[in-house]
Amino acid sequence: MISRQKGFSLIEVLVSLAILVFGLLGIAGLMVKGQKASYEAYQRQQALALAQDMVERIRSNPLGAPAYETGVTDGAGMPGYSGTTSAAVQCVAGTCTADQLAAFDLQEWDRQLFGSSEQLAGNKIGGILGARGCVEQTDDTTRYVVSVTWQGDTDTVAPNAVACKSADGVTDWPTSDCGFGLYGQETKRRMVSLCVSTRRTAAGGSS
Numbered sequence: 001m002i003s004r005q006k007g008f009s010l011i012e013v014l015v016s017l018a019i020l021v022f023g024l025l026g027i028a029g030l031m032v033k034g035q036k037a038s039y040e041a042y043q044r045q046q047a048l049a050l051a052q053d054m055v056e057r058i059r060s061n062p063l064g065a066p067a068y069e070t071g072v073t074d075g076a077g078m079p080g081y082s083g084t085t086s087a088a089v090q091c092v093a094g095t096c097t098a099d100q101l102a103a104f105d106l107q108e109w110d111r112q113l114f115g116s117s118e119q120l121a122g123n124k125i126g127g128i129l130g131a132r133g134c135v136e137q138t139d140d141t142t143r144y145v146v147s148v149t150w151q152g153d154t155d156t157v158a159p160n161a162v163a164c165k166s167a168d169g170v171t172d173w174p175t176s177d178c179g180f181g182l183y184g185q186e187t188k189r190r191m192v193s194l195c196v197s198t199r200r201t202a203a204g205g206s207s
Helices: 008-060 062-068 098-114
Strands: 132-137 143-151 162-166 169-173 189-197
Touching: 008 062, 008 098, 008 132, 008 143, 008 189, 062 098, 098 132, 143 162, 162 189
Parallel strands: none
Antiparallel strands: 132 143, 143 189, 162 169
């Protein structure tokens, strides 16, 4: 009897190869998503560390707290804009006034945000993407909101308001405009915010 099943093995091999290819493409896609998620987590971790650094600087210099306020208007004086801010007095050694120390701290923060802490062939590579740092005074004059914003890789929700404790309880501090409009859509803007008091630490948050 003549067999009518010739060629079936080749078809099965081709089908198996097609399934394998689709499987490998799926794995590659998962790897790309994993790398993006890892990068986003790294950016957020760095931003939180930078925000916490400024919180500690303000807390250790309460008399100079008002001098830390930057507002949210982007420009050459905004921490993270160029990494070249220069304080009039370098406070590494010697005695500084509270305001001079605040100016020095903002200079250091500017350089950190811009990535000056890590360099390769003269290029600053340590910063997070499009980072900006803002210090805003709340309605309670002893409390400040420290924010770090950067550009995210994918669209998510826009940053939320920050809850800061005030003298009369917990109030929602409006969403900071730090970095607003710098990254295209608001869903690309990432932000971490921490509240700091010159008397005691208040609640903080991120979005």
